[in-house]
Amino acid sequence: MLPIHTVLEPLKAALSAGNTAVLAAPPGAGKTTVVPLALLDQPWLQGKVLVLEPRRLAARAAADRMATTLGEQPGETVGYRTRLQTRIGPNTRIEVITEGVFTRMILDDPGLEGVGAVLFDEFHERSLDADLGLALARDTQGLLREDLRLLVMSATLDVVGVSRLLDGAPVIEAEGRAWPVETRYLGRNPSERFEEAVARACLTALGDETGSVLVFLPGQGEIHRVARLVNERLRLPNVDVVPLYGGLDRGEQDRAIEPAAPGRRKLVLATSVAETSLTIEGVRVVIDGGLSRVPRFEPSSGLTRLATVKVSRSSAEQRRGRAGRTEPGVCYRLWDEEQTRGLVPHQRPEIQEADLTGLALDLARWGARSVEGLALLNPPPAGALAEARKVLTRLGALDADGGLSKHGLRLTKIPLSPRLAHMVAVASDAGDAMTGGRIAAVLSEPGLGGSSVDLADRLIGLERDRTQRARDSIKLAERWARAAGGGSGRTIDPGLLLAEAFPERIAKARGKAGEYLLASGRGAVLEATDHLAREPWVAIAELGGGDTRDRVRLAAALEADRIESDLARLISTEDRLAREPSGRSVIRRSRRIGAIVLDEKVVGAPDAETLTAALRAEIEADGLGALKWGEQASGLRARLAFLNARDPAWPDVSDNALLAARQDWLWPLLDGAKSLDRIADGRLAEALRGLIPWDLQRRLDELAPPRLVTPLGSAAIDYAAEGGPRVDIRVQELFGVTTHPTVGGVPLTLALLSPARRPVQVTKDLPRFWSGSWAAVRAEMRGRYPRHPWPENPAEAQATNRAKPRGT
Template structure:
């Protein structure tokens, strides 16, 4: 049978013979995943080297490899193999390796030259996972610096083709037609108040009664799948229907049952997550039921948590799902929303790099030798704030030093195939002689569902030890490998402390009980809770590994008791001054873990050194706002800020600059005081003057005088005013002034707020002579009737200044 992609093979081969990049646009069902890699095996430029095909999911990687192997009348592990984190079927004859995107990132970080690899094909790139974006950026770097002969092909069903082409240096674009049979779309709608499970179960029963063939139904998650399966089985009256789930955490046997054709005389209802949107071909499906929902991870930088959020699908995803019904014959797609709602869906889901935790990306880039994302071939750079916070987390884990360079510990974490936090957990556990336990915890935290759903981590560890399923057996092999990579012993060992291991990876999730059973406060300051009947609800301290729930308060999903005696190195100690009702000064010592106050007690009368240290700590914690800034110190600070803006050789008196130089100008003022409020206005002014170089002391009054000299005296200049230095003055006091006053050696005119006798503004000007010649006459006409006892001469430039009113007539 001829596939649509075959018409595009000639142009694609020509593009790769003439250059080293290409973009292949082909709709679902065209055959790109399995046909293109096999067609490139005999290309002259490949020279017998291997081809890597990247897939976003393990299930898709294994299925693609199995289909290609079957095309060659082989099994996976011969000419075609696959490699995921849990499984590998690669042999000495393997020429095509189908790997998950995360596995490829590890491969290229370990071997930037990709020795023995001739081509990398990025399949389903439109899903825009962070691993795919990063993998392509690193492959482009490798291609530019080490491997000009390396071929890169980006393959996608729906994508900004022009944008990808530009990213790859105006790569040639090859487009293929799809093979789609007509699909009838039926909008069933759904009451927003109705549970999605109820609507989906009803739709499944309706479709089974109305249509022939197997059905593929899309739901957001595993929980909904099992609830709908139970509801359908309870109500189903038709014979010959197998209800089967399909999601990533299933073992191979259950996944194969969902993918393979239904036995003769039977049909299937496959309840799937978005894992079935692309790559996978589920034989016999001619009906799709779309809930219109998917579950995606969303990282919240303010809490440091990644939450699984249920969102509406994009239009492109909805079309991908609909297309599944027309792969082999005309089909039907039922949608659980009203037709007009389709226009309101976003065109594409946001790329993962804009929504996810970036600590892994930051560590991978540090290992690659890049401290930022500048210069990398990324379609969308990550948010600057989130990337900076990710690097801050790596610094707190000891993976980066204060200069942002990778430390020895960071290199160790980067070499482990886990997230930075879990790599840190494993390294800490291995150093303590409990590497196997650390690896088991890392496996449970990184593999959803492994060990069950219990809240207590110890229960999940016990379940995992007893689990003999193929998935658990594969995970145990990983545990052994990770333990050896971390340099730890394979035995769990006595005295192991699961709580301290989890706390080392997630210190902000250490929780202390408060109030009622099940109520806790996290070190991050947020509240969280457990069911009051849970076995952990009465524990005084917990190390929390997983949280979920609302934005204000989170439900604890996975935790383990924690012994607070082991928190010593994580605690910060603050010493503050406290005054008893009698007036006696005491030293208060506070030990805290983030927002959790572990203990707070008075420790006696402080000596001078302790007083100074406590005052310094108060300033470093609260900033400069607690100082008794007054008129003199505030005015001098404003004058210096004005001069620094004109000439950076003048002292910088911004909040950040004064804080960084605090030991120079403020610490000398602490001697003899017992509270910050005792450092007065005059002392602060003296401290600021100490920042002025000696050769500029006299220039201060020349360039930024504190007061403006007028014919009748002087008036204060406000250098902090919006718009520049300003003087508020009664207009009569400037009679006779014909040159506009300036500061900064004539460079900056003062803003004059000219006031009425009642000190209300009547004009604001930066050009007094023009005011006298221009709008003065209008001002005079209005004001002379309102203030008849004050002079309003026709020619104020020649009048005598005055601050007095005319005597009252008697």
């Protein structure tokens, strides 16, 4: 009996008494395949049970296992539905579906007609689709379907937080695991290559233990490198080395999951697809490399990058649990035991890391203008969501008020990310919907069509591919094309379609062969030997790499004349004021796509009106940094910032505030100006002074004087200094001062200097310094500067900036 069986009755009781529950059960407890079947006989169940899984492989495997338990085939009582495959029959009562499929399902039918219960399995993974799916299901439950049951299941989860999200849903916990697992820490030499360390651990495990071995690696590349190393060194003839990752054909995935042939063992090299809801027959040993690959979206660049990070503690526990599914097991970890405490408890939820354009479009279709009121464990970052809405507006999916446009509604009918859905819709309108659909398939399925950087080669590779995965992908592309409205009989350039989906990734060649400038302003590079590197223009689909320059992974050639004819709406015209070597001001007109300049020419000398407009445009484009801030203007601005921080009656002189008020103080300065850098510092300071209310003008010097009066004269006050207003002054010039100086009621920071103007002491309490640490400073200064006076009691001494006369 599995651990889950001990809590089935309390779980049934909870779902009979209420419509929500949370189930926490350790890896191997059997929750994925036992609970759905156990709910079929419940009197409250009117309709199907939907079981949500984070991955296609897990969905198919769970459905296969439940069907086998019933002595049936998938598609009878138990079926599954993923993006590529569906096995559902007229008598199906349990549907195992991926989380993305559920999001589409509930958006199409908010009432979830014919569904009695939704089970969110492995919710701890916190995918964006799972978070959104649960939020929408709670909306449905509250507004339309009080009878709908929602069950959140996980092995490692903040059950208290989820219970609170579900208004105090009861928590049922299954204790213990099916079989014990011993953990062995191998450590890892940081100078040794990761793949070498993993390969060595594989050979150790195969030699020391019986049964098959499951190895967790971050990605496909590491899998193939470890496989090569192991195959070169393996001396056991009865071991099959098999890969397991999402991009494999179904037959190859089945080979990894199914039991080893009699008398043989398997070494399964897998990505995180094997972490959850998956039992690989015969595995009793797990090797955890301690790394995972997760997507990280950068709103500034519009790119989603795959980052290799340390595994979280919850994922490490999930991986360990794979060893105890069918018998006692062993888990090898490639780190030291004490390092486990340094692992993050959970990976950050995808909603805080991902591209949110899909979420924003789904919310618009749901009728939600914001995430307020939705049952989300973590809200999306406001900046990333705002950027996502900007992208949707540029695609024409949202109207000026942020609501769903007619084109946006059309995109929601195409089950793709908004950018790719837009691309297929454009292809459909151009009479070549299938090309759009096939490009979307290549971009959605890693490795489909081969590994060439050239999209044209990938499309040819897809056409020639006879694997089940390729055939399923082509059928899917056909469905997308139909959903977009069809359209055939013409041929559209793949480069143009990529430019429609990713206009910021239109790129122009520059410098050496293979180097490109993107419309976003970033740099990208192609291998100089790649035939695409000879193209003057490309449209880029996939990038990866560094901080300022990325490597092109997938792109298509783009004809320059097609940019002018088919992408004219992306071209903007900009007039800028420029100064020629002779000093003459001229207007340069440039046509550009983002950061890429198509052409530029001088269109003449500016008249006064044009010149002023050009200066204003410079400010709009470059901000206040385009002005030449001198000592007077900078000093006044710092003084006003100091006063505003203490009393909002004083003007706000932050960049945002000054730009917001530019028409009041800055625009009048530009009338008659020849260039921004010729506006005198004094005039700039006077314009700022004009922002001060008349009743505060006379108090400016009183509350924030520009200089500190000292016994020997005065010293400049730096109001922009870190830590508050500051004066740098020789300590001897303050002899005789017994009260610490203040400005606006705030003690000045006094940076006291030696006669050579080297730092001596920093203080905000001069009298205390005189009576305290001055003695130690005096002793040191007397030795270094014997010709200068160093009195025992500086508070009673006379200020000076001179040395003692010779002979004294």
